[in-house]
Amino acid sequence: MTTLADPVPGGRPGDVERATALGGELSGRGVHGVVLSYVDTAGVCRVKTIPTAKLASAAAWGVGMSPVFDTFLANDSIVATDVLGSPDGDLRLYPDLDQLVALAGQPGWAWAPVDRITQEGERHPGCSRTALRRIVAEAAERHGLSFRAGIEIEWSVGQGAVEGGEFVPAATGPAYSATRQVELSAYTADLLAALAAQGVEVEQLHPEYAAGQFEISVGALDPVAAADRSVLVRQTIRAVAGRHGYAVSFAPAVLAQGVGNGGHIHLSAWREGVNLHSGGAGRYGMTAEAESFAAGILRRLPALTAVTAPSPASYLRLKPSQWAGVFTAWGRETREAAVRIVTGTAGLREQAANLEVKPVDLAANPYLALTCVIAAGLDGLSSNTPLPEEITGDPARLDPADTAARGVRRLPASLPEAVEEFRKDERLRAALGPVLADAVIAVRQGESEAVEGLDDERVAAAYRWKY
Numbered sequence: 001m002t003t004l005a006d007p008v009p010g011g012r013p014g015d016v017e018r019a020t021a022l023g024g025e026l027s028g029r030g031v032h033g034v035v036l037s038y039v040d041t042a043g044v045c046r047v048k049t050i051p052t053a054k055l056a057s058a059a060a061w062g063v064g065m066s067p068v069f070d071t072f073l074a075n076d077s078i079v080a081t082d083v084l085g086s087p088d089g090d091l092r093l094y095p096d097l098d099q100l101v102a103l104a105g106q107p108g109w110a111w112a113p114v115d116r117i118t119q120e121g122e123r124h125p126g127c128s129r130t131a132l133r134r135i136v137a138e139a140a141e142r143h144g145l146s147f148r149a150g151i152e153i154e155w156s157v158g159q160g161a162v163e164g165g166e167f168v169p170a171a172t173g174p175a176y177s178a179t180r181q182v183e184l185s186a187y188t189a190d191l192l193a194a195l196a197a198q199g200v201e202v203e204q205l206h207p208e209y210a211a212g213q214f215e216i217s218v219g220a221l222d223p224v225a226a227a228d229r230s231v232l233v234r235q236t237i238r239a240v241a242g243r244h245g246y247a248v249s250f251a252p253a254v255l256a257q258g259v260g261n262g263g264h265i266h267l268s269a270w271r272e273g274v275n276l277h278s279g280g281a282g283r284y285g286m287t288a289e290a291e292s293f294a295a296g297i298l299r300r301l302p303a304l305t306a307v308t309a310p311s312p313a314s315y316l317r318l319k320p321s322q323w324a325g326v327f328t329a330w331g332r333e334t335r336e337a338a339v340r341i342v343t344g345t346a347g348l349r350e351q352a353a354n355l356e357v358k359p360v361d362l363a364a365n366p367y368l369a370l371t372c373v374i375a376a377g378l379d380g381l382s383s384n385t386p387l388p389e390e391i392t393g394d395p396a397r398l399d400p401a402d403t404a405a406r407g408v409r410r411l412p413a414s415l416p417e418a419v420e421e422f423r424k425d426e427r428l429r430a431a432l433g434p435v436l437a438d439a440v441i442a443v444r445q446g447e448s449e450a451v452e453g454l455d456d457e458r459v460a461a462a463y464r465w466k467y
């Protein structure tokens with residue numbers, strides 16, 4: 001379980017003693033430095049690093065970093081909001097010791113995600129991890145709910161240092177093939193070993209559809225830990241690939257055409273140890289609350305895409321009939337519906353039943369994405385939003401008049417359209433708070449302007465190696 005308590009100057013109770021002991025232990029194992037990481041509004045993971053000997057001081061007083069990074073674009077240019085984007089000011093980064101881990105893929109280094117507070121000891125309104133901790137705490141207080149979440153990771157493995165920044169797949173075998181598995185077998189075995197050494201429970205690892213693409217899924221955790229894990233697993237995937245001479249990309253569309261890299265979110269709501277998505281009187285065993293939770297997400301998907309598909313490159317991936325789920329529809333185990341109800345197999349349902357949100361990619365800040373998906377679900381649950389009729393098959397192949405009559409909408413086809421939807425959605429903006437919501441809008445607008453006039457190939461190239 002991740003701590004939901006805010007950091008305080010001087011350290012959360014017990015943290016300094018713990019950090020002293022952990023730092024000593026890590027040093028004894030040859031760990032020289034700690035990577036402190038957080039994810040910015042554009043979805044880029046930014047870091048500071050400290051010597052292991054400074055871990056206790058970081059737990060007590062944090063490590064300085066400018067808030068200007070909250071309005072960085074993926075290309076490192078900076079936009080501004082009323083509050084953010086100024087070169088003034090400083091924040092303190094506090095490592096979450098519950099998540100501190102020695103990096104098996106980067107010997108000599110450990111890693112921890114951070115919460116950011118102001119120099120005055122207040123919550124930084126631009127901290128996405130804090131926003132997620134806040135909504136998780138609210139769900140517990142107001143609804144007695146907790147969550148289990150998992151973020152799938154798809155990535156493309158390319159040959160390292162190719163001239164011109166082109167993507168040349170490191171494997172040539174077909175989709176899901178044994179050939180590709182064999183081609184990259186040394187890399188993926190080392191990856192599994194590194195993740196196991198880091199205590200990451202892996203469910204599956206397999207060659208995916210697109211050229212050189214793989215997918216990994218990891219065990220479900222509380223939402224903050226699940227977002228942290230997504231960051232850690234990507235750091236490990238990249239580090240181990242580097243040791244094998246490969247370059248990896250988590251960009252939504254490494255190439256302009258074809259199936260992209262998704263980052264589907266799996267989520268289930270629980271009360272007193274009982275999974276609301278199983279054993280109920282609703283469809284496929286959902287309780288009435290689980291149906292409304294799913295309906296809340298479904299209803300807000302057009303606005304959610306500004307957070308879950310935040311890059312101009314996201315809209316190269318978000319195309320019909322590419323398993324990205326671009327229609328506001330749900331179905332049981334339906335790969336083309338934006339919300340897929342996963343019942344799990346008979347015998348495992350009480351544990352496994354969950355819902356999957358598909359129009360999510362890995363340019364999304366996982367903390368922002370989970371905050372907004374949970375907020376949308378909770379809104380549906382509190383207002384008893386009815387879940388419409390399910391769909392089967394691919395909505396792109398159904399009669400458009402029929403899908404429209406059923407309320408099935410195509411999700412925004414561009415980032416500016418998604419931002420317009422987000423702007424109108426007061427509930428999602430409130431879940432992030434005004435400072436973060438403005439940062440989302442400003443950064444998305446900046447990204448859209450950065451690619452104005454570029455054709456699809458150039459848009460894909462612009463983000464290919466940013467994620």
Ligand SMILES: NC(=O)CC[C@H](N)C(=O)O
Pocket residue numbers: 154209259260261262263317322323324325335358
């Ligand atoms: N197997 C899958 O679900 C593929 C997902 C697809 N690659 C996406 O972009 O979402």
